[in-house]
Amino acid sequence: MELTAADVPALVRGAEVLGSGGGGDARAGGVLVSRLLRGGAVDLLDPAAVDPDLLVAAVGMVGATVVFTEQLPGGGEFARALAAAERWTGLRAGALASIEAAGLNAATALVTALAGAGPDGALPVVDLDLCGRALPRLDQFSLAVAGSDITPLALALPGGQVVVVDGGDAVTTERSVRSVLAGGGGWAALAVAPRPVRELLEHALAGTTRRVLDVGRRLLALPDAPAPAALARAADGEVLAAGRVLEVVRHRGAGGGFGGGFGRGSLVVRDRGTSTLLRLEMENEYLLALADGDLVATTPDVLAVLDRRAARPVSCDRVRRGDDVVVLRLDAPAFWRDPARLCAVGPRAFGYDVDPVLVDPVSAAEAHP
Structure with a gap:
């Protein structure tokens, strides 16, 4: 399935619903995706139909969403976080996923794919995420709840700094990340180190972006x-x-x-x-x-x-x-x-x-x- 600019309004509306009143302004993510697409497309892959050894990095935004929407990033912050996670682990992501298919994070995997697009085009996005709805804390990522590590992960701050967090349990990681955010501008792009699809199929939620799109399309089709x-x-x-x-x-x-x-x-x-x-x-x-x-x-x-x-x-x-x-x-x-x-x-x-x-x-x- 290809996602194009025509899908952005449905993505935004569905992401607002799955945000459960939170998750940040999905419209901000929609603006970034629309700006970067420029007539192009991103492949949305069924996780059950891809190579189980495909390495996937989950990306998103963490921190104060109000600050984020006041100063929209250019999109490069997500690519910098991903590059840092890849350098730290020596693993190269072949595809991306969202940390949270809701709110503005429903668009961040697409933004990262497009912002880092090279001569072969944007990276594909695998249809899974780590929350299935908006949730406020990193220790609530499905990986953590299922007993898997959420580190190493990398943060790219709006001031240009990049921080890698490795080791410690999920609660400690949540505390560490909040401390970094408090002194670094209030928000950051986050990338969880690449891991194979087979692991994510056990410890993540599949089909969530399609749910967002389906709900958004049906709502947009309603009369006033x-x-x-x-x-x-x-x-x-x-x-x-x-x-x-x-x-x-x-x-x-x-x-x-x-x-x-x-x-x-x-x-x-x-x-x-x-x-x-x-x-x-x-x-x-x-x-x-x-x-x-x-x-x-x-x-x-x-x-x-x-x-x-x-x-x-x-x-x-x-x-x-x-x-x-x-x-x-x-x-x-x-x-x-x-x-x-x-x-x-x-x-x-x-x-x-x-x-x-x-x-x-x-x-x-x-x-x-």
Whole structure:
């Protein structure tokens, strides 16, 4: 499958949905991809159909997404991070993947492929990633949760510095990377050292970019102000509420994530049809939903807040009182439903002392045939 400029709007819209209110501004990634494509294309490969020994490097952006969008990179930062990871290991990537097929990171593998394109064209991108949705921490990469190393990895900072992190467990690596970001401009391009597809098929999530594109195409095909049920069908999700945002509360630096440094907040939506009050708890992403006080949905299912008229997702940092929205729940990738992995991305991983409440994929499929 080839990705061209015509696919960018769908990539952006689907990435916004899978961002679950976070993951950074997917439009910024779309701008970079469109600028670099210039009529060209990038091959999107099915990981099950390629040489299992093909070496793949996962790339992406980490850090403060607001800073990133204020000063867009030229794209070379991702290529520098990849080159550093290759030099450190002596391994050359034959293809790329994204660390996170959501938010702006849904585009970073494409940006890296195009920015580093040589006489033979851009590197191909393998359709897999390390999150399957937006997640805030490196220790939540699927590689780490499945027991594999996430190092060595390389960071290319906006000021031109390149840092390689090697050794240590995933939590230590997360702490080290955040320290580098704090003193280096707030964000960095990241590249995880190349590893064979056979390992990634065991420890990563496949088909995620196609999911992003499919959701984006269906949403873009909707008419203006679609019915909530139509939005749910397009996104392969279910409606939790549709109505006005009555309240938005934010608390800086009070989150329960790694180090407690992420801001936390909540919003309340009154359903127009039932008058149910749906409360969403949020950190970097929307994490929990309570209907009239009863817990009805949690991470790792994707909670998406969409503007009712434009069918466009509204991020945690942009939602405002008075917004007319539809709140959807999309099922989590099967990878995260394994009880051995669920604890790493469920509510308790973010400091909420509640059990996960996940949608039944079979029931959702029956509700939206």
